[in-house]
Amino acid sequence: MSDRLPPLTALRAFEAAARHLSFALAAAELNVTPAALSFQIKSLEAHFGAPLFRRLNRAVELTEAGSALAPGATDGFRTLAAAWRTAQRTQDHQSLTVTAGPAFTAKWLAPRLFEFAQAHPEIELRFSASLRVMDFARDNIDVAIRFAKQVDPDLFTLPLAEEWVTPVMTPAMAKQFPTPQSLRDAPLIVDDSIAFIYPPSDWNAWLAAMNIAAPASFGPRFSQADHATDAALAGAGVVLGRRALVLKYLAEGQLVAPYEFALATGARFWFLCPKAAQDRPQIVAFRDWIMREISKTSAVTDRITIIAKHDA
Amino acid sequence: MSDRLPPLTALRAFEAAARHLSFALAAAELNVTPAALSFQIKSLEAHFGAPLFRRLNRAVELTEAGSALAPGATDGFRTLAAAWRTAQRTQDHQSLTVTAGPAFTAKWLAPRLFEFAQAHPEIELRFSASLRVMDFARDNIDVAIRFAKQVDPDLFTLPLAEEWVTPVMTPAMAKQFPTPQSLRDAPLIVDDSIAFIYPPSDWNAWLAAMNIAAPASFGPRFSQADHATDAALAGAGVVLGRRALVLKYLAEGQLVAPYEFALATGARFWFLCPKAAQDRPQIVAFRDWIMREISKTSAVTDRITIIAKHDA
DNA sequence: CATATCGGTTCAGTTTTACTTATGTGAAGA
């Protein structure tokens, strides 16, 4: 038996060997000779007080003690490697990796990317568009923009403008459907990506808030918000547009929000980054820029009344 | 900049120094001289490419890079140490640490402890009674008995007898309240510890299943199931008894379950242990013993009909 | 205002650890 922690070099050798179930491969991974690795394992076993591997004919397998040690060892070294990478990234003031959902990336970030690049030519901005919620350390992410009701209090968080939904469409189509009531005959594009929000913020909820019976059938369905928006842009119908995603088109006149009322979603976009990273220059630059861009566009929707939370 | 992982001895030195914010204390913890520690930090910083500590007058503080590295480093080494301890424990065939909720510990395990000790005098059984769900590696736990609907599929799991609830009381009180209907006038002891189960398995649910209107008020409340059971044992009223917790008293006649129907809870007790540990002799012994004990007592409640899941 | 003290650093020398090259062993497969 022994101390609180074994010799770390030997433990790392064990971890690689357990992962490959081969001393030779582990030795190659660590850039040492098989002899060195064999010796490390042996010394670790001596330290431990029992074999960690069973030596078979031309292979090795873990003993019970080895199987108990292996997962935690792998996990521990992975954690250390992630921490090291994270620390390394603090030294990099040139690049900034942002993760956001596909819709926000396509409809908010990408159209404004050029302006950010002009304002901060020294920063190399990278995107990682995914619905999967990333881990800052593991996935080498600096900043996340996420749509959610609540966020992890261990992170640096900044609420972006509150989110609501209202029907948006091309100006041509707006002439066709001048009132909320007239939407019953309109092709209503369905965006399934908001399904996870509770209370729901879908067509049924908006129409209910307007005291309008739901139509017998809906129009085309999309699983991602940006595709639904694209369909509306193409004149395919009316989409229940989320503020952040359609603001730019409203400002430019490509889409209009003809009705007076919007439905609060209860959720919003958040700016997220690790607390330790909140003062890194490129993160500060990005944060300031995103806040400025948001305040810039808020005038576009001043006219719209937000309906307090629906009951549903 | 550098490799995938820095020299581990240096990293460990950093971790201790970051935790204490003192090189001297860190050196003491690692049983080395301050000189050695200073050198390790310096070499780590060289490897990293930037300072990790700011040297102040008579103290040190973390730089931004240091703050980014420290939490992950601590976490990583903690994980490694936990894995090492877990592996060490596999070599110990004498002792067995079991965690369970307070009620199960008091009303099921403790009363049977003597029998287990007789059957396996070589095993030193330890208890860790807590509602907090433990981590096997971190908390040095071998086996957990937990009441839940579902369990982690990465663990070795064994479902214990299905759990239901039915009113139980002293024999004297059973004469007073011969039918479920008569319970409306009985002191109904409330056990709040089942609140987390869904669908709820409380008095309202049981009475509803019997088509009995809930009484205007309930009797004493307890936040833990064993205390509620104790109150019933003392003749303070009728408690909605969970099978596992009251079986022994039913078998011994201290309590009776006078009515024919029990309500299934949808949850049950589980035997849990890490997969790697499932064949350790004392765990096998404990598992076999607990299964045997359970099958032994099932005859006591043969008479009772279990009502399939309530609607609520 | 000296001066002791505290926390960290530097340096020279020593011990310990880690590694390589070369050789050995036993079982599987051509």
Added chain:
DNA sequence: TCTTCACATAAGTAAAACTGAACCGATATG
């Protein structure tokens, strides 16, 4: 049978980690 493969062992060497003593600057103290 005779390679070949995968690991073990041995001897020697390079590298690392550590110690003890001297050092440095800043605070605290009488």
